[in-house]
Amino acid sequence: MHIVVLPLPLQGHVNICLAIAKMLVSQGCSFTFVLTQDLAGNVAQHQGIHFATVASHGSCFADSFDHSSCLSIMKSIRPGFEELLQKLLLSSEAGVSCIMADSYVTWSREVAAQFGVPRYVLYVSNAHTLAIALHVPSLVSQGLVHGGDPGILIDCIPGVLPLRARDLPQSVRLMPEFNKEMVKDMHKAAGAIFNTVEGWESNPLKTIKETLPVYPVGPSLLAPGFVESPSKEKPGVWAEDRSCLAWLDTLPPSSVLYVSFGSLATMSIDQMRELAEGLEASGQPFLWVVRSNIANSSVDDVLPQDFGERTRDRGLIIRWAPQLEVLAHAAVGGFLTHCGWNSIVENLCKACVPMLCWPHLGEQRLNARLLVDEWKAGIELVQDDDGWVKKEAVAKAVKELMRGEVGECLRDNALRLKETACLAWQEGGSSCRYLQSLIQDIKNLSTGVKAID
Structure with a gap:
């Protein structure tokens, strides 16, 4: 199987997406890992992973970083990504089995549909965060997100521990339109992949399963055969x-x-x-x-x-x-x-x-x-x-x-x-089972993916 990975070009996001790719390489998958040009020189080659660069208007590593500017930069790479994907579909012997896109790259849904390629969401945070994001419309209707008491207790989100309003993720509190787009994106995904453990977050994972399949295949650091990159090979x-x-x-x-x-x-x-x-x-x-x-x-x-x-x-x-x-x-x-x-x-x-x-x-x-x-x-x-x-x-x-x-x-x-977490990676453990399920589901979805003329 050949998988294309599209991370948000931030250090933490790239690290997690790369770790998940390395886990799947050990299971026989190959990857094209998409990076912006400012990151390309900081990542060493890894067996089974080809790093491809696309142009972007700016860098998410600028001193004046903010989420809105980074999302704008991410939009600027779309033409280059579409061109790369078309080339891979035309030239790769293995084709493209699926796209694994960072949850922040919401336009990946449209690109995947355009090319007829299955798309999974790489969610670099925990399951609690996504369970909250999926429940935002209800929170907004109750007046719990904007303009209310930041200390008010919110205990109505299925699968999520009680929180104060100020504890809600910034994407919920400060970027409601983006959060709305991300949730819309989630409903169209083949599944969500997490670097977490079912035993850590069983309740929010159950909530998310009502919307889309989940694959908690973490923590990658404890996966059998996983080798952490030498310091000089880490992006940053x-x-x-x-x-x-x-x-x-x-x-x-x-x-x-x-x-x-x-x-x-x-x-x-x-x-x-x-x-x-x-x-x-x-x-x-x-x-x-x-x-x-x-x-x-x-x-x-x-x-x-x-x-x-x-x-x-x-x-x-x-x-x-x-x-x-x-x-x-x-x-x-x-x-x-x-x-x-x-x-x-x-x-x-x-x-x-x-x-x-x-x-x-x-x-x-x-x-x-x-x-x-x-x-x-x-x-x-x-x-x-x-x-x-x-x-x-x-x-x-x-x-x-x-x-x-x-x-x-x-x-x-x-x-x-x-x-x-260690038990999850033992034979028959939850992370082992979800990893094998993910591989099989990709195989089942990826038959007959062709380039668009």
């Missing part, structure tokens, strides 16, 4: 600083707080300084990832005066980390995270350290609710009504996470989540 714009691993080697087990806000989150300079002072006041060793664009300023301008000197014996600041290796390091005992789905899954697969939740974008508030309220594998930083996090709150939460009984409880719960 920041070089990993591997010197941090040697630094971690010098510290006691479970003593270091790893701090990272992913590839997109930003915060003000004042908030960065408040965080720095909170980390200093906690007295805990820390490894802090400070991207060059997290505050659109240099690191020296962002941090309090002499902060580096005062914390040099127990703190290290780097631009980008080899996150999987950091999380798996024996010295790391906690993770202050933005609650991106990829980061959560990586921690549960590799480390199972307790998480300190500071959500910023997208569905991260929802993810924090999962970690704190349902899975009890994390605690949330206390924020003011305007979202401000005080240094006192940081110091208190770090101490609770790293030194108290609460942290041990959270670690035990994270370990149970990992055990559930």
Whole structure:
């Protein structure tokens, strides 16, 4: 089978789509993986995967990133993608068995229909997020999405834990028309593929099944035979600083707080300084990832005066980390995270350290609710009504996470989540079954796909 993958050109999205492609390569599938030109040079070749580039008007990795501009860039690649798909249908001996498109690429539905190719949606977040998206019309009719009390409790979404209105994903709260288009897109898909585990999210998956088939084939990191790409082969714009691993080697087990806000989150300079002072006041060793664009300023301008000197014996600041290796390091005992789905899954697969939740974008508030309220594998930083996090709150939460009984409880719960994921990839486990079902369903749908003259 030959499958064409079309991800949103953002680091987290590309990583998950590529991981799922690698899983299917191990099952005998071949892939054409579509990238924008700004990403093409950052991804090494992989057996069974051919990387094809298409032109785009701009880059989603720009410092001034926002969802609307990225979606506009995504629309600009449509002509190039259509041309590529036509060429593949005409020239490939294997044809095109199906398209696997990122859920954010809503126009892929029209292209798939135009060429008569089956289309699956790659949903890079969790099943809770999609279950909410499918229920948005009901939320809107009840006045729960726009203009209401952000603290009001929403407990009417089938399969989803109770949430405050402010915890709804940004695509629901800020981009209602896009969410409407995405839901319309979902109804026309052959199925939705997730990097999650049925045992983690059985209730929302049941809800989604009422609309379309689901394939929770995660976590990819635990799949039999899956090999994580070397650091130099990962897509992205920041070089990993591997010197941090040697630094971690010098510290006691479970003593270091790893701090990272992913590839997109930003915060003000004042908030960065408040965080720095909170980390200093906690007295805990820390490894802090400070991207060059997290505050659109240099690191020296962002941090309090002499902060580096005062914390040099127990703190290290780097631009980008080899996150999987950091999380798996024996010295790391906690993770202050933005609650991106990829980061959560990586921690549960590799480390199972307790998480300190500071959500910023997208569905991260929802993810924090999962970690704190349902899975009890994390605690949330206390924020003011305007979202401000005080240094006192940081110091208190770090101490609770790293030194108290609460942290041990959270670690035990994270370990149970990992055990559930490991069982899913054993023979007869849920992820194994869904993966085989996906392969068979693609075979059944893909017979007779031809190019359009």
